[in-house]
Structure formats: C-alpha cells, structure tokens
Amino acid sequence: MADPGTDVHAFAPDRFIEEVHSFEFWFQAVEGYLSETRYGRRPETPDVRLDDAERDRLVTVLCNYCVGETAALEGASGLVAIAPNRLTKIFLSTQVVDEGRHLEVLLHRLGDLGVASPEAEIEKRASRSLLAFKKRLLDLVAGKDWEAAIFAQNVILEALEFTVFQAHAETADPVTRDVLLGIVKDERRHIGFGENELGRRLKTSPTTRVRLGAIQRELDPLVLAACDETLAQLGTPRSERPEVGRSYLAAVERLGFA
Numbered sequence: 001m002a003d004p005g006t007d008v009h010a011f012a013p014d015r016f017i018e019e020v021h022s023f024e025f026w027f028q029a030v031e032g033y034l035s036e037t038r039y040g041r042r043p044e045t046p047d048v049r050l051d052d053a054e055r056d057r058l059v060t061v062l063c064n065y066c067v068g069e070t071a072a073l074e075g076a077s078g079l080v081a082i083a084p085n086r087l088t089k090i091f092l093s094t095q096v097v098d099e100g101r102h103l104e105v106l107l108h109r110l111g112d113l114g115v116a117s118p119e120a121e122i123e124k125r126a127s128r129s130l131l132a133f134k135k136r137l138l139d140l141v142a143g144k145d146w147e148a149a150i151f152a153q154n155v156i157l158e159a160l161e162f163t164v165f166q167a168h169a170e171t172a173d174p175v176t177r178d179v180l181l182g183i184v185k186d187e188r189r190h191i192g193f194g195e196n197e198l199g200r201r202l203k204t205s206p207t208t209r210v211r212l213g214a215i216q217r218e219l220d221p222l223v224l225a226a227c228d229e230t231l232a233q234l235g236t237p238r239s240e241r242p243e244v245g246r247s248y249l250a251a252v253e254r255l256g257f258a
C-alpha cells in the first residue's frame with residue numbers, strides 16, 4: 001500500500017492497477033470528502049425552501065436517480081461473482097459500497113423533502129426508459145457477459161450519471177448540490193475502472209469493439225430519453241437539452257467507445 005500523498009499514476013501499470021482496485025485506496029479517496037458530511041450533506045450547508053412545484057419536480061428527479069443507483073448496486077454486486085480475477089472482485093466490492101451509499105443519501109434527501117414512502121414514489125415516478133435500461137443491464141449480468149455488462153454499467157450508466165449529476169449540481173439547491181457532488185466523485189472512480197478493464201480489450205479485439213458498439217446503439221436511445229426526461233423536470237430549456245445529451249455521448253467517446 002502506498003503512503004498517503006503518493007502519486008499512484010507514477011506506478012508501473014500492474015502496481016497502479018493493484019493500488020487503485022484496493023479498499024486501502026478507496027478508503028483514502030472517500031475519507032477526504034465524506035468524513036465531514038452526514039448523508040452526503042455538509043453541516044454548514046443551508047436549507048433553501050422550495051415551492052411546491054419545484055419540490056415535486058425534484059422528487060421525480062431524485063426518484064429516477066434512485067432507479068439508476070439501484071441498477072448500479074444490483075449490477076455491481078452481481079458482477080462480483082463473474083469478475084475474471086480477485087482484484088476486479090475487490091474493486092467491485094468497493095463499488096457496491098459506493099452505490100449503496102448513493103442510494104442511501106438519495107433516499108435520505110427524499111425523506112428531507114417530506115416524502116413519506118420513497119419506495120412508493122419511485123414506483124410511481126420511475127422513467128420507463130430507465131427501467132428498460134436497468135432490465136437490460138441486469139440481463140447482461142445474469143447472462144454472465146462480463147465485457148458487455150461492464151460496458152453498460154461502468155461506461156454507459158456511469159457516463160450518464162456523471163453528466164446529468166454535474167449539470168444538475170449547477171442549478172440545484174445547496175443540499176442537493178452537496179449530495180450530487182459527493183456522488184460524482186465516486187462515479188469518476190467507477191468510470192476509471194470501466195476504462196481500465198475494457199480499454200486494452202478494445203484495442204486488441206475487433207470482435208469486442210463490434211459487440212460493444214452494438215450494445216451502445218441499443219442502449220443510447222434509452223439513456224438519451226431518460227436524460228431528456230430528467231432535464232425537462234429540472235426546467236432545462238428544450239433547446240439546451242441536446243447539449244447535455246451530446247456531452248454524455250462525448251464522455252463515452254472519450255473513453256474510446258465511439
């Protein structure tokens with residue numbers, strides 16, 4: 001285990017991978033931004049009163065974030081069983097903890113907003129596109145398709161969450177902003193894992209590239225529809241919504257999955 005403050009990017013590739021997949025690395029990463037918070041909120045962050053319509057739209061958005069986080073939680077935990085080696089199993093177990101925490105802070109925020117039964121609200125307000133994406137992801141996990149499931153989860157779903165949470169944080173009330181920015185820090189680590197795990201395979205295997213390209217073409221419409229629905233709830237003008245969709249596609253492309 002490296003000393004705190006060591007630049008792990010200076011390590012040789014094998015040592016780097018071992019380091020960033022560890023619970024030791026995970027703990028140092030999360031300690032910095034979670035130790036001062038309670039359910040993702042810093043104690044000094046003020047509560048801002050939302051009017052009824054704003055509150056209702058925020059509840060719908062948070063319910064859908066809960067669907068995405070539940071998909072990642074169930075997906076990551078299922079992937080532990082089919083991960084190809086022990087290091088990837090260990091990383092995924094840190095991701096399971098992260099996704100469980102994300103779900104918890106979002107449910108807690110719903111409680112803060114006066115939602116008595118978050119489960120019932122999620123049931124009522126969940127986007128069909130997002131539910132279809134979740135089903136497809138969990139089918140890939142159940143089918144033990146490691147590459148496709150990691151692609152759907154740690155590239156596509158994580159890039160969607162990363163893009164939408166960041167866009168939302170810019171206009172969110174202060175408490176929701178705290179919660180979202182804490183989540184985004186973890187999602188960045190999860191995307192790094194997907195990139196690491198699939199990057200080399202994509203470079204060396206044309207078959208993998210073709211297969212994952214087909215998965216992306218299948219999932220993009222669901223992801224873009226879910227993104228559009230969330231932005232509409234957030235009051236993002238119709239003319240600006242494609243911009244966020246493009247930034248999701250660009251995030252996936254930057255990882256080499258064009």
Ligand SMILES: [Fe+2]
Nearest residue numbers: 069072099102
């Ligand atoms: Fe998450």
Ligand SMILES: [Fe+2]
Nearest residue numbers: 072158187190
């Ligand atoms: Fe994640």
